[in-house]
Every structure is written in C-alpha cells, then in structure tokens.
Amino acid sequence: MDKTILTLPGDMPGLCYSLTVLRFQGSDPKAPKAYLQAALHGNELPGVAALHVLIPRLQAAEAEGRLRGSVTVVPFANPIGLNQFQWDDHQGRFFYGSRTNFNRAFALIDRPDPALLTDDADGVSCDRRLKATLQKLALxxxxxxxxxxxxxxxxxxxxxxxxxxxxxxxxxVLDCGAVLTFEGGTDASFDEAAFRPHLAAGGFERRVVATVELKGIHDVGPDTAEKDGEGLYRFLVGRGVITDAAATPVGPFTGKGVPQSYVEMIRAPVGGMAFFHVKPGDVVRAGQLVAELIPVPGDPASVVPVHAVAPGLVLTRVLARAIRVGDDLVKIVGDERSATAKDGGALES
Ligand SMILES: [Zn+2]
Structure with a gap:
C-alpha cells in the first residue's frame, strides 16, 4: 500500500488541508481498476467505516499476490467539509466559502484527459481544487x-x-433497498462527472459509477461497517479486481431499479414539529398518512396531515423532527414517474 498525503492550500494564509490517498498496486494491467472515496459530504461516515474494514483486506490481497487490478482509496475525501462546524453542529454538505454543495459543480469533461481538469492550480478556491483533485484520482x-x-x-x-x-x-452485495438511475445531468455531481468522460467510448458492462448511499448518518458502528466492507470486498472479487476463491459469490439483486424520476419527494407544507407515521422500508398506498406537522402544540386544529401522493416504498426519512416549510420529509419510490418529477438535475439540493 502506498500512502500519499496531498496538501490543499486554504483560501487564506495559514491554512492547509491534508488529503490522504491510499494506492494498492494490482498485478494485471488488464484487470479493472477501482476507485473508492467516502465522506464527500464531510461527516457522512458509514462509508468511512466500510473502508476501515476494506482497507486491511486490500492490503492482505496485495501482500498475498491476489490483487489483480489497482485500487485507489480516499477514506476522507473532503477534509474541508470534515472540518466545518458551526458551534457544535457539523456542516459538511455545503462549502462555507460559497454555499456550493460539495457534491455538485464538478467539471464535466467529454474524454478522460487529465489536462482538461485545470482547477487544481494556483488562484483557484480550495473546494474547486479539491474537486479537480478527486476527479483526477478517479479518471x-x-x-x-x-x-x-x-x-x-x-x-x-x-x-x-x-x-x-x-x-x-x-x-x-450491498443488500440495497433500491437503485435510482438518472438520465442526463444531476447538477454535475461526482458520479455524473466521473461517468461523463467515458460516455462516448461505451463498454458499459465493465464500468460501474455509483453514488452509494450507505444507510443513515448515525449508522456507524462495527456491525454495519463489517457488512458493508465485506459487501464492497465481494463486489471487487466478483469484478475480477481481487482473487479470492473463499469469497461468497454475488447473488441476484431482487430490489427495485427505477429512474429517479419515480421518487416522490414528500415536502412539508408548514413548519413545526413532525410526528411520523411511516418509516423506511414501509410500503404505502396512495393517500396514506405519512406524517403530521404540528405548528401549535396543544391545538389539534393546527395539525397538518401529510399524505402519500402515490403508492410506493418509503426509502428514506429525514432525521430532524423540527421541520421547516419545504423540507424533505421522506422519499417514496413509486411504480411510475412522479407527477412532480423534475426534468434533470439532482433529487436534492
Ligand atoms: Zn452525501
């Protein structure tokens, strides 16, 4: 394992960020190459936990001559967001300098030429330098x-x-509850930017580019880390990156794979306290009560019920119970395109 610590200058004198990059050298140049990063949104740690399990297994595979394809791992992909706090709250999603989402506004290039990624240069703000650096590592x-x-x-x-x-x-291998596919743009998220340079060349069966949502932000611990780390390892074995005859073969996926336009984002019509009546994994019918929003505690007449628009699977639920007008409450994966689906763009801001 080669460990490189890259330095990213901050936007004022006196500050720099460190980006740790781990490289594992494969023995077969024709084998698929893999790139994994975690915590692009700063404090989303389930992926970091999975990599904590995966990294020693990659080291063992490399040491034992079982690593065919080269693998690059960036466990904390966003040292800027990792260090953004406001008082006691972590704010890892948007760059404080510009309010830009760390997973939007990547450079979209049409061929895998690192010379087209020029933002990792003097005179460029640190978030854009970081994005160009990550894109080059994955290219x-x-x-x-x-x-x-x-x-x-x-x-x-x-x-x-x-x-x-x-x-x-x-x-x-990750026992996913659903797969959401996108056509066209997603506001230049990392997955879109990592796929775009290879779009023209085709050969998609060998290629996987995905944003992997590993459960909820509090699902960080030894059990989920082991399960997800093992899943990522089996995926790499199945794809021929690692040789391991003892690994459990990959079975079929039995969940839903649908366009992301099938997702109904249920948003709050008023602000207040939320009582949820559904949880992730529930299957709901059209008109079913999803939540009650309570702007005036003690006044039953003020309670605003929120219902499912269409039938579907409750995929995710917001963690907060103090809800503002317009906040996303749940994502429901339906059986057809949502009446409120946007044409293009990311599902969330
Ligand atoms: Zn994220």
Missing part, C-alpha cells in the same frame, strides 16, 4: 464508488441509466 478507474449516506434508510444507489442493469451486482 482512469473502471469502477468508481462514491460512498455517502442518507438521513435514515437502507443502503441504496444512484447511477447513470446507461449502467443499469449491468451494475446490479453492486446493489446485490
């Missing part, structure tokens, strides 16, 4: 996994529609 990988998490929910994936269902093995 020649066949398998690109960007490990995130949601508020509350099961494992699930986002990926370009072109890669589905060829990538069902990833959904199967």
């Amino acid at each position: 020649d990988a066949d398998l690109v996994l960007d490990l995130h998490c949601d508020n509350e929910g099961p494992n699930y994936l986002y990926m370009p529609a072109e890669l589905w269902p060829h990538s069902a093995d990833l959904a199967a």
Whole structure:
C-alpha cells in the first residue's frame, strides 16, 4: 500500500488541508481498476467505516499476490467539509466559502484527459481544487464508488441509466433497498462527472459509477461497517479486481431499479414539529398518512396531515423532527414517474 498525503492550500494564509490517498498496486494491467472515496459530504461516515474494514483486506490481497487490478482509496475525501462546524453542529454538505454543495459543480469533461481538469492550480478556491483533485484520482478507474449516506434508510444507489442493469451486482452485495438511475445531468455531481468522460467510448458492462448511499448518518458502528466492507470486498472479487476463491459469490439483486424520476419527494407544507407515521422500508398506498406537522402544540386544529401522493416504498426519512416549510420529509419510490418529477438535475439540493 502506498500512502500519499496531498496538501490543499486554504483560501487564506495559514491554512492547509491534508488529503490522504491510499494506492494498492494490482498485478494485471488488464484487470479493472477501482476507485473508492467516502465522506464527500464531510461527516457522512458509514462509508468511512466500510473502508476501515476494506482497507486491511486490500492490503492482505496485495501482500498475498491476489490483487489483480489497482485500487485507489480516499477514506476522507473532503477534509474541508470534515472540518466545518458551526458551534457544535457539523456542516459538511455545503462549502462555507460559497454555499456550493460539495457534491455538485464538478467539471464535466467529454474524454478522460487529465489536462482538461485545470482547477487544481494556483488562484483557484480550495473546494474547486479539491474537486479537480478527486476527479483526477478517479479518471482512469473502471469502477468508481462514491460512498455517502442518507438521513435514515437502507443502503441504496444512484447511477447513470446507461449502467443499469449491468451494475446490479453492486446493489446485490450491498443488500440495497433500491437503485435510482438518472438520465442526463444531476447538477454535475461526482458520479455524473466521473461517468461523463467515458460516455462516448461505451463498454458499459465493465464500468460501474455509483453514488452509494450507505444507510443513515448515525449508522456507524462495527456491525454495519463489517457488512458493508465485506459487501464492497465481494463486489471487487466478483469484478475480477481481487482473487479470492473463499469469497461468497454475488447473488441476484431482487430490489427495485427505477429512474429517479419515480421518487416522490414528500415536502412539508408548514413548519413545526413532525410526528411520523411511516418509516423506511414501509410500503404505502396512495393517500396514506405519512406524517403530521404540528405548528401549535396543544391545538389539534393546527395539525397538518401529510399524505402519500402515490403508492410506493418509503426509502428514506429525514432525521430532524423540527421541520421547516419545504423540507424533505421522506422519499417514496413509486411504480411510475412522479407527477412532480423534475426534468434533470439532482433529487436534492
Ligand atoms: Zn452525501
């Protein structure tokens, strides 16, 4: 294992960030290359926990001559967001300097040429330098996994529609509750930016690019880390990156794989305290009560019920119970396109 610590200058004198990059050298240049990063949103740690389990297994495979494809791992992909706090609250999603989401506004290039990624240069703000650096690290990988998490929910994936269902093995090993595919743009998220340079060349069966949502932000611990780390390991074995005859073969994926436009985002019509009546994994019918919002405690007449618009699977639920107008409450995966689906763009801000 080669460990490199890259230095990213901050935007004022006196501050720099360290980005640790781990490289594992494969023995077969024709084998697929893999790139995995976690915590692009700073404090989303389930992926970091899975990598904590995976990294020693990659070291063992490399030492024992079982690593065929080269693997690059960036366990904390966003040292800027990792260090953003406001008083006691972590704020890892948006860069304080510009309010830009750390997983949006990546450079979209149409071929895998690192010379097209020029933002890792003097005179560029640190968040843009970081994005260009991560894109370069992932540029020649066949398998690109960007490990995130949601508020509350099961494992699930986002990926370009072109890669589905060829990538069902990833959904199967991670026991995903759903796979959401996107066509066109997602506001230049990392997965879109990592896939775009390879779009013209085709050859999609060998390629996997996914945003991997590993459960909820509080699902960080030894049991989930072991399960997810083992799942990622089996995925790499199944794809021929690692040789391991003892690894459990990848089974079929039995969950839903649908366009992300099938997701109904249930939003809060008023602010207040939320009482939820559904949880992730529940299957709801059209009109079923999802939540009650309570702006005036003690006044039953003030309670605003929120119902499911269409039938579907409750995929995720917001962690907060203090809710503002317009906040996302739950994502429900339906059986057809949502009447409120946007044409293009990311599902969330
Ligand atoms: Zn995230």
